[in-house]
Amino acid sequence: MNRQWPIYLIVFIGLLARFVYWFLFASNYVDVRPIISPYELAITEHFIEYVLYLHTKPIGSVIRDFLALRLFGHMALGNLIITSCADVLTSVFIYAILRLLSINRKVALISAVLFSLSMIGWEYWRLSSHFDHLNVFCFGVLAWAMSFHLKENTIKSALALSVSGGLVIFFHSMAIVIVPILLVACQRINAKPVQIAKFIMITGAIPILVIALVMGKNVYQFGVYGTSSVAGQNALQFVSQGDTKEIYELLDRNTYPEWWEWCFEYAGKVFPDSKLNAGIYGSCMYQVSDEGSKEYVSTPLENKLIELDESALLDIVRKDKVSVTDKSWLFVGGVHESASVFSIEYGKISFDLWRDWLVQAPQEFAIRFIGSSVRYFSGIAFLSTDIYEPQLKVSHSVIKVFGMIIMPLLILGIIRLIYIPLQALYGISNKTVNKLEICQNSSFYLFMLFALAFWMLFFITNLLTCCENSRMFMSGIVFPYILGVVTVVQANNFVRRILGRYK
Numbered sequence: 001m002n003r004q005w006p007i008y009l010i011v012f013i014g015l016l017a018r019f020v021y022w023f024l025f026a027s028n029y030v031d032v033r034p035i036i037s038p039y040e041l042a043i044t045e046h047f048i049e050y051v052l053y054l055h056t057k058p059i060g061s062v063i064r065d066f067l068a069l070r071l072f073g074h075m076a077l078g079n080l081i082i083t084s085c086a087d088v089l090t091s092v093f094i095y096a097i098l099r100l101l102s103i104n105r106k107v108a109l110i111s112a113v114l115f116s117l118s119m120i121g122w123e124y125w126r127l128s129s130h131f132d133h134l135n136v137f138c139f140g141v142l143a144w145a146m147s148f149h150l151k152e153n154t155i156k157s158a159l160a161l162s163v164s165g166g167l168v169i170f171f172h173s174m175a176i177v178i179v180p181i182l183l184v185a186c187q188r189i190n191a192k193p194v195q196i197a198k199f200i201m202i203t204g205a206i207p208i209l210v211i212a213l214v215m216g217k218n219v220y221q222f223g224v225y226g227t228s229s230v231a232g233q234n235a236l237q238f239v240s241q242g243d244t245k246e247i248y249e250l251l252d253r254n255t256y257p258e259w260w261e262w263c264f265e266y267a268g269k270v271f272p273d274s275k276l277n278a279g280i281y282g283s284c285m286y287q288v289s290d291e292g293s294k295e296y297v298s299t300p301l302e303n304k305l306i307e308l309d310e311s312a313l314l315d316i317v318r319k320d321k322v323s324v325t326d327k328s329w330l331f332v333g334g335v336h337e338s339a340s341v342f343s344i345e346y347g348k349i350s351f352d353l354w355r356d357w358l359v360q361a362p363q364e365f366a367i368r369f370i371g372s373s374v375r376y377f378s379g380i381a382f383l384s385t386d387i388y389e390p391q392l393k394v395s396h397s398v399i400k401v402f403g404m405i406i407m408p409l410l411i412l413g414i415i416r417l418i419y420i421p422l423q424a425l426y427g428i429s430n431k432t433v434n435k436l437e438i439c440q441n442s443s444f445y446l447f448m449l450f451a452l453a454f455w456m457l458f459f460i461t462n463l464l465t466c467c468e469n470s471r472m473f474m475s476g477i478v479f480p481y482i483l484g485v486v487t488v489v490q491a492n493n494f495v496r497r498i499l500g501r502y503k
Contacts, residue, residue, distance in 0.1 A: 006109045007092050014088035014116040021120055025396040030077065030127060040065075040075055042329035049330075055218050055344065056335035058227040060171035061131035065333075076127040083128035083137075084120075090140035090478065091116035097147045097482055101443055103489055111409075111485045118402040121383045122474060124394040131171070131334075135475035138168045139453070142179075143478050146186050146449050149203070150442050153188055158202040161186060166206035169214065172475065173228035176215060178456045179207050185449055222344050230335050231464060232347025235354035236280050238466040241368060244276055246361070250353050253360065259313060260349040262304050281337040282346035285317065296324045296331075301342075316341050354464075372462040372469050379473025380410045388470045412487045413480030420444075420451040420483075447483065454479040 042050050043066050051059050068078025091112040098108035122136065145164035149157035165183055169175040183203045187196045211227075218224040239246050251261060263284035268275035270287060287297040298321050305314040320340045323330055331339040338347065358365050381387055383403030386395065424444075457476045462469060 006095060006105060006112075010091050010095055010109065010112045010116065011088055013113050014091055015085075017117055018084050018088075018120060018123075021396070021399060025398070026124060026394050029394045030080075037075075037332075038329060039333035040069060042332050044069055046327075046329055049327075050333075052217060053221075053330050054334055055222055055224060055229040056338050057131050057230075058169070058171055058173055058175075059214060060134065060167075062333070063170070064134060065129070076129055079128040079133065080123060083123050083133045086134055086137035087119040087123060088116055090119070090137045093140045093144040094478060094482060097144050098485060100147045100151055101446070101486060103486065107485070107489060111481075114402060114406055115481060117399070118383050118406050120399045121393070121395050121403055125389065126392050127394070130471075132471065132475055134171050135168075136477060138164075138171050139476055140478045142168050142182070143450065143453075143482065146182065146453075147446055149186050149199075150188070150446050150449070153191070153199070155202060158199045161203045162206040165203065166210040169207055169210045169227065173226065173231075174457065174460045176211055176227060177460065178453065180204070181456065182449065182453055183207065185452060222341060224344060229344045229347060230338050232350035232354075233280055233282075233335070233338055233343075234465050236347075236350040238368060238372070238464055239354055239357050240276060240280065241371070241466045242276065244279070246357060246364070247279070247353065250356055250360075254353075254356055256349055256352065257310075259305060259308055259310055260346060263301065263346060266300065266304075280350070282343055282350075283337065285320070285340065285342060296321070313342070313345060316345065368466065369462055372466050373458070375467070376458065376462050376469035376473050377414065379470040379477075380407055380414075382470055382474055406481065406484075409484030409488065410477070410480045411484070413482070413484030416447075416483040416487050417451045417454050417480055420447050421455070424448055447486075450479045450483060 043062055047066055051062055054062060064079065064082060065075055068075045068082055072078030072081060094115055095108045095112035098111060099105065103111075119136065122133070126133075142161075142164040145157070145161040149161045151157075161183060165175075165179040168179055172178075184200060186203065187199050189196070214227045215225065218226065218229065222229065236247070239250070247264070260282075263282050264279040267278035267281075267283040267286075271278035271283060285296060285298040285301045286294050289295045298317050302314060302317055305311075305317065320342050324340075337343070378387060381403075384400045384407055385403075386393060454476050457472075461472050465472065
């Protein structure tokens with residue numbers, strides 16, 4: 001029999017389940033009529049210029065949206081199809097990883113199918129059109145490439161790792177930090193130095209190119225050293241978490257540019273019903289029109305900048321005003337509240353507030369971090385409950401069952417992710433253990449790499465974000481899931497060995 005039959009079966013079951021779910025439960029809730037939004041017009045008629053300007057998020061999601069429109073004629077339906085197929089492929093990669101770890105074929109097959117079915121709930125949240133939706137696939141490919149390269153250590157495996165690293169950078173804003181560390185860590189440190197250097201160059205080639213292109217345009221145009229410019233807004237939201245108390249305490253204790261403080265205050269006055277949110281995003285260049293909509297009116301901000309003799313910033317605001325008039329489509333999609341260049345400058349100061357709060361109020365910062373971490377781990381229940389944006393989910397109870405089934409595996413996986421670094425530290429500190437044994441044991445070293453990837457995602461996310469962490473857990477879900485399955489298998493083998501002694 002063809003040894004690839006489990007892969008074909010995983011794909012068949014995954015696609016069939018999605019067809020059945022669509023026709024039985026979801027088709028009536030999804031409007032597939034061709035409705036062209038301003039964002040869709042922007043990426044179809046001005047794609048190159050839009051991508052070159054976009055700074056609020058990595059450009060991967062825009063490329064996905066463009067392909068969805070071109071291939072399927074409807075962005076939401078196209079994204080649903082693309083993400084569904086990507087999740088099915090992720091299940092195939094999970095099967096391949098489990099087989100590389102010597103997990104029984106049937107167990108690996110069942111685990112991959114369960115993951116595939118549970119992800120249907122993820123796909124129908126926001127109809128797969130959120131910029132995080134393909135992150136599950138991207139990190140799934142990366143996890144497989146890490147496994148493949150650690151096992152094979154060939155040019156072919158190095159190229160696979162390079163491609164996967166570049167893919168993650170296209171879609172995830174934190175990847176410019178995470179991916180380079182992982183690519184270096186994936187090399188066998190007990191290999192010859194020349195071989196290590198060769199593979200580092202190969203695996204780093206595509207990620208470095210992607211970083212140079214995606215981050216390079218942001219550095220050149222806006223002075224933003226990242227693939228996303230909204231870190232400052234997220235950081236200020238982390239500081240506030242629904243209250244202005246900490247922000248005003250920071251303003252009292254420290255000196256910040258007067259234009260920033262004025263903008264924070266003025267935005268709250270213009271939008272009293274969403275005072276904090278307006279202040280976080282620096283919406284002082286907007287007004288409420290007579291029709292009740294939000295419109296760009298920068299005159300008060302310009303007058304304040306003239307008064308403060310902030311000529312460089314004034315020039316930025318005036319250029320924004322020209323762009324809003326002549327190229328309004330640049331300000332749709334992404335994080336549209338922060339699409340202006342002025343918002344970038346505002347966000348840089350916002351990040352200073354976050355840094356000062358970390359230094360000046362470490363206890364409060366630690367409490368906030370703990371709260372964010374709890375919300376992050378609540379993402380374990382994202383697929384089985386409606387704890388996050390239930391109004392934006394098309395989720396039938398039948399599909400939640402599979403989310404409930406994998407919950408124990410995710411919990412076990414996270415416990416294992418906590419234990420693995422402790423186990424590694426013990427091995428390194430133990431004088432009776434050969435230090436290279438930890439790296440020569442490829443399975444355990446792969447677990448260490450998975451732990452490294454997961455905890456980097458965890459710490460960077462929860463140090464900067466307070467309120468959307470449950471959804472952000474989904475990006476790295478493949479790591480605890482794989483380790484959860486491995487833990488169950490190892491626990492079963494251990495119990496069987498113990499029982500076998502008493503037969």
